[in-house]
Amino acid sequence: MKKLFNKWDHISLVKRIIMGLIIGVVLAVTIPDIAQPITILGSLFVGALKGIAPLLVFFLVMTAISQHKSGHKTNMKTIIVLYLLGTFLSGLVAVSASFMFPVNLTLVTGAEGFSAPSGIGEVLKTLLLNLVDNPINALASANYLGILAWALVLGLALKNTQDTTKTMMKNVSDAVSKVVRWIISFAPFGIMGLVFDAIATSGLSTLVSYGNLLLVLIGCMCFVALVVNPILVFGCTHQNPYPLVFKCLKDSGITAFFTRSSAANIPVNIELCEELNLDKDTYTVSIPLGATINMAGAAVTISVMTLAAVHTLGIQVDIPTAIILSVLSAVCACGASGVAGGSLLIIPLACSLFGIPSEIAMQVVGVGFVVGVLQDSCETALNSSTDLLFTASAEYMKIRKEGQKNTKRQLSLEKNSI
Template sequence: MSAFSKLARRYADGNLIVQILIGIILGAIVGFWGHSQLGAGGESANFANSILNTISILGNLFVGALKAVAPILVFVLVATSIITKEFGETKGMGKIVFLYLLATFLAAVVAVCASFMFPVELVLKGVETTQLSAPQNVIDVLKDLIFKIVQNPVVAISTGNYIGIIAWAVGAGIALRSCSKETKNVFKDVSEGITKIVKFVIRLAPFGIFGLVAISIHETGFDALAGYLKLILVLVGSMLLVAFGVNPLIAFIITKKNPYPLIMTTIKESAVTAFFTRSSAANIPVNMALCKKLGLKEELYSISIPLGATINMAGAAVTISVLALAAVNSLDHITVDFADALLLSFISAIGACGASGVAGGSLLLVPLACALFGISDDIAMQVVAVGFIIGVIQDSVETALNSSSDVVFTAIASETIK
């Protein structure tokens, strides 16, 4: 095995979180160096610009790869989920699915409210030259939504029309639910193949983030970092409010009991593990063991926990909503009223249910929400890239919320079943 092969293998087997942190630190160092050279002028500034422009290619390639794979990923994941998902006939499953969807929607509402209270603006390229026909009211949004829904599916995928993509994916999924087992296996295989491609792209995130951080700080100095910090605070704050406010409130309304012993147990024994694994799917065995420890009905949690790992995505709904509104705030000429915000909450919740199970999977659905406001795919994918930069924190907290909520709502439904 050559030295290059050994190095590539060590990189592939390395901890992605650590690698991204290294990329952020190195990008910040190079970016601040380049920014400091701008004041010197002359050859020093030209040399720094040349170096940073070359490094920025890494970021552009990463964003381009995300932009290319995201439309196909959304279509395949949503269609496959509908075609292959078996919700079962177990008593209480209907209540659990309702709680999953309700909590995801309420999480999106919390995120939208937080974004209105603490608006975040990001430093994005091409914003000054972007010409958008910004919707002025919900009627315009709905009209645009309807026309995007009926767009040719091939055109929708090639142009990144995520509204059309998800509409055709849902339609195809419903139409093919009665297809043969062999056909369903084909869709599963295709979904797994696309997911592997996404995983490969995400494995390259440290290089892309290095380039993105370096060029952002080179051009804006501390402005970019300030935007990232505020974005993290809004995201994490919203998720904590859902975990310790919305979920306990739902539990109290249904069970009429103090919900915090259950909440704290799930945080300690499920959320902590999910925080470090950053995968709801990987946390399924942990949640199953916790449900058994809590004495829940096995016939219920054996279905609800795996199902929750794919459709109970409150954290993803928060991420999609906050990042979409950050994109809106970065474009001065777009205004969002209450009705638009409500529609965004609904779209974010639906999109979150189709989020990929890989780390950072929810970020690839941000363009779906951005499309509501006519934001171009180029701008939306820059926001996705920012999401990967802060993903070391955002994705860990998101997964912790998603996974621990599965046990919370399974416990609530199990307790209310006679």
């Protein structure tokens, strides 16, 4: 059994996931009734990820902050600017694409039982209240904003504790990370169950009927990943950005696509940061932070779905309103994790900009749940791979600037010696 497990573990995770994906599709198309019990594999996989991810973020951030050495410079300012700028530009790309390729929806129900925020004030209020949520409740309800806030506070409070305490915290953090890796190693079985359930329940024809919407959504995310992000990376590094972009998409984006959880993909991103020899004091904070506020994919989803509703109803949109929508989608995307239902439930708020009643807006949310099989996977892949990409870019920019300073200093010394 151990030999069999070792052989399984040595096969590339991506190859194993593709195998699970293919088997899930074949079973759903051929023997859906007989293979129905395998849906429990998808539920177990998602449940395990949801259960361990909050603990992972909490211990990683708290440990990183407590062990940070005073006076050691990090690149957090640059990374946060990249996170916010990337999210805003993603919303702008989505708005532009929706004007060039307008989508009409066949509105459906399917969002009953969900409540959307009534205004931007409510979103910001929820965001702030989630920051000071009871830490135990934040962990239990997967409130990542609250988890992040308390981890930062406790990490600062523990900075002056004994080394043995810090060692224990690091051991706990490493143990939780290892558990997440174990869960992800069983991703092929979870993916098989999830894909089977999605196809057996909704059918391939359901996704095909929303083909135009999916093309705009996924097309925008691909444009952000392959055009917008490389431009931002080039601005930081002044080098060809695509080797780094493709590495992040391949090594981080693919696993995030199938796990559909930025938080669960944190250990993968941290391993890749180690592989790239990045500053540990920076990436142990920036990667968990990015899983919470770096939401380029969510900004795309909010903008595209909102403007699809606008075009369906024949509402005219001027440029200033479109720009406001880009800003709104960026702000709300950053706080999406603090709103029950994530980015989809921000859609009614964005729809209110155009006077669309909540009854119709919630039907658009229902469409979002239908296409979520692909939309959410692509959204997570973009979000998670960008966390790694921007962290690495900020590090390389710091190295480039230090190199320029050293070169100028050397030239100055040579000139003085002459």
